[in-house]
Amino acid sequence: MTTFIPKRSLLGLFSTADGAADAVEGLQDQDFDDKDFEIMSGTPYPEGAFGEKTTNHRLYVFPFIGAALGFAVAILLTTATQVSYPLVTGGKPILSIPPMAIITYEGTMLGAIIFTVLGIIFESRLPRPKLGLYDERITAGYVGILVTTTEDRFKTAKEILTKAGAEDIKEGEPD
Amino acid sequence: MQERVHLTDKQINDDLLIGVETHPRWWFIAVGFLAIMVATAGGAFGYMINQGLGVTGLNRPVMWGFFITNFVFWVGISHAGVMISSILRLSQAEWRRPVTRAAEVLTIVALMTAMLFPLMHTGRPWRIMYWVFPYDFARGIWPNIRSPLVWDPSAIFTYLISASLFVFVALIPDLAVLRDRSTGPRKQIYGVLSLGWRGTPRQWRLQAIAGILLSALILPVFVSVHSIVSWDFGMTMAVSSWHSTIMAPYFVIGAVHSGVSAVVTVMILLRWAFKWEKYIRPEHLDGLGKLLVVVGTTWFYFFILEFLFGLYSQEAAEVSLRNLLIYQWPWNFMFFIFLATAFFIPIPMWLFRGVRRSVILMLLTSILVNIGMWLERFLIIVPGLTRKADFTFVWGTYRPSIIEIILVAASFAFVTLMILLFSKVFPLIPLFDQKEGKVLEATTRIGRRDVPSIVREE
Numbered sequence: 001m002t003t004f005i006p007k008r009s010l011l012g013l014f015s016t017a018d019g020a021a022d023a024v025e026g027l028q029d030q031d032f033d034d035k036d037f038e039i040m041s042g043t044p045y046p047e048g049a050f051g052e053k054t055t056n057h058r059l060y061v062f063p064f065i066g067a068a069l070g071f072a073v074a075i076l077l078t079t080a081t082q083v084s085y086p087l088v089t090g091g092k093p094i095l096s097i098p099p100m101a102i103i104t105y106e107g108t109m110l111g112a113i114i115f116t117v118l119g120i121i122f123e124s125r126l127p128r129p130k131l132g133l134y135d136e137r138i139t140a141g142y143v144g145i146l147v148t149t150t151e152d153r154f155k156t157a158k159e160i161l162t163k164a165g166a167e168d169i170k171e172g173e174p175d
Numbered sequence: 176m177q178e179r180v181h182l183t184d185k186q187i188n189d190d191l192l193i194g195v196e197t198h199p200r201w202w203f204i205a206v207g208f209l210a211i212m213v214a215t216a217g218g219a220f221g222y223m224i225n226q227g228l229g230v231t232g233l234n235r236p237v238m239w240g241f242f243i244t245n246f247v248f249w250v251g252i253s254h255a256g257v258m259i260s261s262i263l264r265l266s267q268a269e270w271r272r273p274v275t276r277a278a279e280v281l282t283i284v285a286l287m288t289a290m291l292f293p294l295m296h297t298g299r300p301w302r303i304m305y306w307v308f309p310y311d312f313a314r315g316i317w318p319n320i321r322s323p324l325v326w327d328p329s330a331i332f333t334y335l336i337s338a339s340l341f342v343f344v345a346l347i348p349d350l351a352v353l354r355d356r357s358t359g360p361r362k363q364i365y366g367v368l369s370l371g372w373r374g375t376p377r378q379w380r381l382q383a384i385a386g387i388l389l390s391a392l393i394l395p396v397f398v399s400v401h402s403i404v405s406w407d408f409g410m411t412m413a414v415s416s417w418h419s420t421i422m423a424p425y426f427v428i429g430a431v432h433s434g435v436s437a438v439v440t441v442m443i444l445l446r447w448a449f450k451w452e453k454y455i456r457p458e459h460l461d462g463l464g465k466l467l468v469v470v471g472t473t474w475f476y477f478f479i480l481e482f483l484f485g486l487y488s489q490e491a492a493e494v495s496l497r498n499l500l501i502y503q504w505p506w507n508f509m510f511f512i513f514l515a516t517a518f519f520i521p522i523p524m525w526l527f528r529g530v531r532r533s534v535i536l537m538l539l540t541s542i543l544v545n546i547g548m549w550l551e552r553f554l555i556i557v558p559g560l561t562r563k564a565d566f567t568f569v570w571g572t573y574r575p576s577i578i579e580i581i582l583v584a585a586s587f588a589f590v591t592l593m594i595l596l597f598s599k600v601f602p603l604i605p606l607f608d609q610k611e612g613k614v615l616e617a618t619t620r621i622g623r624r625d626v627p628s629i630v631r632e633e
Contacts, residue, residue, distance in 0.1 A: 017614075042184060042352065043610040044379040046630075055377045059384060063392065081317035089321070099321045102403065103329050109396045110333040116392060117340045120385045121370065124378045126347075128371025136355035138374060141184030 009133045009148045011170045012161030020143035021050045023164035038146045042139035062119025063112040070111020074104040132175040148174045180453045194598040209592035216585030228298040237560040237573040242296040247552045249289035255434025256282025257397045261390035270462040272608045273454045278438045284593040323406045330403040348607040401430045415492040416559035425477040432474040433548035439541035457532035464531030517547025
């Protein structure tokens with residue numbers, strides 16, 4: 001049986017990327033796990049700018065699945081409509097490959113694109129019904145570091161954020 | 176050379192959300208005026224439906240006129256967005272940042288407008304479901320997929336859905352900004368639309384990959400769409416001037432020429448309307464001008480090939496069609512205007528840096544290109560039909576009716592109206608892209624000179 005350990009969250013707001021990077025470094029030095037904190041910004045900083053670890057994703061799988069499905073649906077559609085109303089034109093075969101190729105191409109691309117978008121949303125961990133502990137200043141240029149930790153480490157986390165130059169620290173319950 | 180302006184994130188938000196958060200009087204006047212034009216077109220359309228297609232200038236043998244010309248024109252304009260957005264993203268062109276969103280929105284609106292015209296042209300738009308979609312399960316009669324007229328909707332729907340999703344994905348971070356700056360029901364709506372975006376490094380990483388991956392996927396669709404539109408003509412054996420293998424690349428590059436010019440027009444109008452001088456700068460117009468020189472010249476090369484191929488074939492119909500375009504009034508007048516406005520005036524002008532960086536000259540020349548490109552479509556479609564062909568039994572000509580003129584004029588009003596309405600709800604310049612550009616800005620000292628530069632990962 002696992003024991004439920006209550007956790008609390010705190011959000012430090014930094015006006016500079018350097019301050020936020022210092023805070024991340026401080027948290028890592030104090031053995032906070034990557035899952036214990038999250039960085040939030042309104043600007044796309046280069047990957048690893050805050051010293052965070054690179055996360056893996058499987059986005060590249062999605063377009064292939066979508067393309068395969070789109071291809072299958074388009075083949076089904078073009079074949080079924082021609083076979084269902086078999087009108088011979090100019091002695092040519094009922095199943096006319098060149099026009100089928102055009103519609104199949106469009107279907108394949110459409111499937112790939114729709115699934116890529118679904119993949120982007122899924123891999124971005126969206127949609128997220130509740131924002132949780134958040135501050136609207138993040139989209140106005142601040143960088144937020146959200147730490148979710150146990151009560152005994154809460155004070156340490158707060159000290160790290162303060163020492164790194166957090167301009168404001170908000171406390172709250174985790175999602 | 177770049178004329179950089181240093182801005183904070185808050186300033187960028189304030190400046191670029193001005194269209195959403197403020198309510199200037201000019202916007203309401205413009206929307207009201209455009210809405211009246213669109214409503215007038217609605218009346219004209221209703222009259223046409225009530226009276227039948229006889230109220231248009233269409234008659235044997237010219238059964239494709241202003242509506243189809245306008246359809247091809249707007250499909251061409253729609254090529255701007257994805258062309259600019261995708262190619263510039265993939266090539267990491269820095270000057271793309273203020274251009275992409277407006278170009279993509281222009282794509283969507285132009286496609287929506289384009290799709291209206293074949294519907295009008297049918298005369299019975301309520302029956303389109305039977306003609307295009309595999310819908311009629313009861314009678315077992317299906318759309319004939321061997322017809323290019325069925326390929327068109329499949330390509331255009333694919334392009335429209337793809338472009339809309341492309342815009343939506345790139346809007347998510349900006350929707351989060353709107354969510355954070357709004358109150359009341361607007362906050363709720365933007366909250367739902369932004370999907371709970373918080374801007375974590377993972378989300379930004381996927382956003383960056385999304386831009387590149389979707390660009391790479393949409394580019395082939397973009398090429399296919401105007402190729403397929405061109406096959407409406409190229410695969411028609413009965414009209415000899417249309418039946419040519421060069422149509423697909425000729426149409427695609429022509430579409431890019433008119434589309435990129437339309438983007439220049441829209442960017443300059445946005446710059447004036449929303450006072451975005453700090454964002455849409457002469458360096459951006461310069462970049463677009465250079466791109467247009469390449470695209471316009473390539474298009475002209477294809478035009479010359481298409482024109483000469485017809486002469487080399489020595490077929491009577493082809494030769495006499497060129498005779499018509501060069502020597503016979505009013506076709507020769509339109510042909511002259513088309514060549515002057517689409518190529519001979521703008522392209523030599525864009526060779527000069529001063530012109531490319533002049534807002535007013537770029538506005539005028541970009542409008543000229545689209546006058547020319549509209550005429551080009553008209554001159555491709557109508558003159559070939561005026562001749563008696565193998566399966567027609569009369570000669571004829573075409574004169575558009577007032578109904579057609581109203582509907583075509585209103586299409587321009589409709590596109591402008593939709594862009595203005597979009598600007599009231601969403602930002603037309605991507606906020607996060609501007610902020611990213613600011614983060615990556617640097618100044619490199621080389622010798623005794625400070626050179627503005629951009630930091631980019633290899």
